[in-house]
Amino acid sequence: MRDQPAAPLVSASGLQKSYGALKVLKGIDLTMKPGERLVVIGPSGGGKSTLLRVMMGLETINGGSVTLAGKPYIRAGATPARTVIDIAVRRSIGMVFQHYTLFPHLNVMQNLILAPCKVRGEKKAKASERAAALLSRFGLGEKLAAYPSQLSGGQKQRVAIARALMLDPKLMLFDEVTSALDPELVGEVEQVILQLAKQDMPMMIVTHDMWFAKNIASRVLFCAGGVIVEDGPPEQVLGSPKEERTRDFIDRVFHIRQ
Amino acid sequence: MNYSFDFQSVTRNLGPLFDGLAVTLQLTVAANAIGLTLGFVLALLLMSPWRLMRLPVTLFVEFFRCTPALVQIIWFFYCVPMLFNVFLGSITMGILALGFNLAAFNAEAYRASIQAVPREQLDAGIALGLNPVQRILYIVLPTAFRASIPVLLTNGIVIFQQSALVAIVAVQDLMYQAKSLATQTYRPIETFSVAALIYFAVSFPVTQLVDYLERRRLAVAG
Amino acid sequence: MDSLDFTVVLRFRDALLQGLSTTLELTLICVVLGCSIGFAVGLARTSTNLVLRNLSSVYVEFFRGTPVLIQLFWIFFCLPLLLGIELSNFASGVIALTLYMGAITSETFRASLKSIGREQYDACVALGLPRWTQITSVVLPQALLRAIPTLLSNCVSLFKESALVSAVGMADLMFIGSNISNNTARPVEVLTVVALIYFVIAFPLTRAVTVIERRILQKLAV
Numbered sequence: 001m002r003d004q005p006a007a008p009l010v011s012a013s014g015l016q017k018s019y020g021a022l023k024v025l026k027g028i029d030l031t032m033k034p035g036e037r038l039v040v041i042g043p044s045g046g047g048k049s050t051l052l053r054v055m056m057g058l059e060t061i062n063g064g065s066v067t068l069a070g071k072p073y074i075r076a077g078a079t080p081a082r083t084v085i086d087i088a089v090r091r092s093i094g095m096v097f098q099h100y101t102l103f104p105h106l107n108v109m110q111n112l113i114l115a116p117c118k119v120r121g122e123k124k125a126k127a128s129e130r131a132a133a134l135l136s137r138f139g140l141g142e143k144l145a146a147y148p149s150q151l152s153g154g155q156k157q158r159v160a161i162a163r164a165l166m167l168d169p170k171l172m173l174f175d176e177v178t179s180a181l182d183p184e185l186v187g188e189v190e191q192v193i194l195q196l197a198k199q200d201m202p203m204m205i206v207t208h209d210m211w212f213a214k215n216i217a218s219r220v221l222f223c224a225g226g227v228i229v230e231d232g233p234p235e236q237v238l239g240s241p242k243e244e245r246t247r248d249f250i251d252r253v254f255h256i257r258q
Numbered sequence: 259m260n261y262s263f264d265f266q267s268v269t270r271n272l273g274p275l276f277d278g279l280a281v282t283l284q285l286t287v288a289a290n291a292i293g294l295t296l297g298f299v300l301a302l303l304l305m306s307p308w309r310l311m312r313l314p315v316t317l318f319v320e321f322f323r324c325t326p327a328l329v330q331i332i333w334f335f336y337c338v339p340m341l342f343n344v345f346l347g348s349i350t351m352g353i354l355a356l357g358f359n360l361a362a363f364n365a366e367a368y369r370a371s372i373q374a375v376p377r378e379q380l381d382a383g384i385a386l387g388l389n390p391v392q393r394i395l396y397i398v399l400p401t402a403f404r405a406s407i408p409v410l411l412t413n414g415i416v417i418f419q420q421s422a423l424v425a426i427v428a429v430q431d432l433m434y435q436a437k438s439l440a441t442q443t444y445r446p447i448e449t450f451s452v453a454a455l456i457y458f459a460v461s462f463p464v465t466q467l468v469d470y471l472e473r474r475r476l477a478v479a480g
Numbered sequence: 481m482d483s484l485d486f487t488v489v490l491r492f493r494d495a496l497l498q499g500l501s502t503t504l505e506l507t508l509i510c511v512v513l514g515c516s517i518g519f520a521v522g523l524a525r526t527s528t529n530l531v532l533r534n535l536s537s538v539y540v541e542f543f544r545g546t547p548v549l550i551q552l553f554w555i556f557f558c559l560p561l562l563l564g565i566e567l568s569n570f571a572s573g574v575i576a577l578t579l580y581m582g583a584i585t586s587e588t589f590r591a592s593l594k595s596i597g598r599e600q601y602d603a604c605v606a607l608g609l610p611r612w613t614q615i616t617s618v619v620l621p622q623a624l625l626r627a628i629p630t631l632l633s634n635c636v637s638l639f640k641e642s643a644l645v646s647a648v649g650m651a652d653l654m655f656i657g658s659n660i661s662n663n664t665a666r667p668v669e670v671l672t673v674v675a676l677i678y679f680v681i682a683f684p685l686t687r688a689v690t691v692i693e694r695r696i697l698q699k700l701a702v
Contacts, residue, residue, distance in 0.1 A: 058605055094607075
């Protein structure tokens with residue numbers, strides 16, 4: 001199955017994004033097959049978080065287009081404000097952010113069932129049942145009635161992942177989800193993402209954690225200066241990069257190349 | 259609406275209105291002088307480690323913050339002469355009443371901003387070997403004072419508006435002159451409108467300045 | 481001076497309580513009406529419609545920039561002339577204080593709407609929430625929650641400002657208090673008690689503001 005060429009899940013071409021005069025994405029082409037786990041690494045300001053935000057449909061773009069599972073999803077217009085984003089397609093993508101972004105006025109259960117009830121018109125009882133099952137799988141079975149302010153950073157981030165999964169996304173985006181966490185809490189969040197990886201959930205991950213990148217990636221992109229500098233299997237990009245800039249970056253992160 | 263406006267009745271009588279404005283400004287400036295200095299002293303006393311010191315000051319501050327300014331002013335004008343046997347000019351009385359009111363509000367502003375100086379700043383001061391007095395002089399007060407400026411300015415302009423209350427006890431400020439002019443000329447609409455515009459012309463630039471300072475502070479902090 | 485005799489006040493207990501109930505009634509009416517106006521104006525000030533935004537700004541700046549007393553006088557003396565109608569002092573009191581409350585609470589609502597971070601909107605998009613759900617389930621509940629402490633202190637301000645209606649002859653606590661004080665020639669006792677009544681109501685409310693604010697911020701801290 002894996003050896004057969006599968007239809008691409010994501011296909012982006014010529015993505016450009018500027019903030020004023022600053023060009024953050026300078027024409028990015030990218031295809032992603034179903035079941036792939038793409039880890040995007042690179043220096044700060046290199047465009048990796050922006051790439052994820054564009055994929056989520058949070059940003060307007062200056063050029064290019066994206067299709068998801070063959071359907072047109074994002075297309076640049078004459079001006080950035082004219083960017084066309086298909087809302088229905090966007091609903092099949094889930095995203096988890098660096099700063100949790102749970103809704104602080106809702107408890108854990110309410111955070112999870114808000115979207116299924118309001119977006120899909122799911123019955124509250126049924127959504128609650130699914131939410132409870134998901135939370136207990138993530139070790140949060142006791143926290144259904146807790147408010148975000150009563151949770152640790154790691155717990156908040158696991159709730160945020162569960163919340164995104166409630167809509168059965170076809171693709172999950174993780175934007176530096178462990179960067180705001182205390183080191184001892186990083187593991188529990190990464191375990192949950194690894195668990196999803198075992199179920200072949202397609203994902204794009206931006207991270208600074210090279211250990212995690214190595215463990216989860218089926219493919220690694222090195223993104224710098226608004227372009228994809230290197231694209232390949234983790235052993236290549238993290239272990240023996242072909243490009244000079246990738247090598248410099250990896251050397252600096254690991255101090256010495258492994 | 260078939261009212262015919264006659265703004266000349268006001269423009270012919272701008273003299274008394276500007277005399278009134280001079281009194282209003284005098285009240286405002288003097289009350290602010292009291293409010294800024296006494297308020298600071300009160301704020302320090304509010305944070306005193308001695309309960310006996312804190313209690314009366316807290317009562318003073320809370321009393322002024324939790325009763326209407328009009329009640330304070332009328333109480334001051336009627337009761338101070340009877341209780342303490344002192345008879346001062348009505349403008350002086352007005353200044354004192356407004357000044358104490360402002361001092362109470364400013365004390366809270368100073369206290370809040372002093373207590374908002376982050377703990378780490380003090381820790382850094384200790385780590386740099388500054389003694390307690392130096393820490394207060396070089397770290398706490400400059401930071402706190404800068405943070406309190408917008409609130410102090412706002413309070414100052416609020417007292418400018420509250421100063422209109424002294425008209426009720428016959429201090430001849432802008433409000434008082436407007437009221438008597440309205441009665442004399444039978445032109446309340448024109449008179450009160452012009453008086454309101456004068457108040458507005460003084461307040462507005464200050465509130466704009468406060469908004470600007472706030473925005474800049476947020477921009478720096480953000 | 482004569483010794484103080486607080487039994488005078490007890491003789492007029494019923495009249496003072498009557499005045500207090502008028503004050504509270506007036507305050508309550510204006511809290512409800514003023515908050516509704518304030519909410520609408522707060523939304524208008526964050527709107528993308530330029531006309532709506534400018535009109536609401538002019539309203540708020542004007543009411544923030546002039547003394548409440550002159551607003552009250554304007555409505556009491558001028559509005560009837562302009563509209564050619566009779567306006568009771570209760571009605572003018574309600575109008576003036578409602579407009580005042582509307583102006584100050586609109587700033588509260590505006591600030592609380594602005595305090596909702598960009599990430600919350602991002603999360604809404606990532607969850608595919610429709611625009612209407614974003615507003616009713618995410619933005620408004622948080623904004624209202626955040627607004628509560630400031631709204632409560634706006635209510636205290638209104639309660640204190642309500643004493644002004646005595647200046648247009650409305651029989652509120654202040655008005656009845658100064659009448660009794662004039663008739664009995666016992667200003668110290670009567671005015672002090674009047675001040676204490678205001679204090680007893682306003683003080684617990686201002687304390688509650690601090691406590692509620694801490695709880696809400698704790699809950700919303702993420």
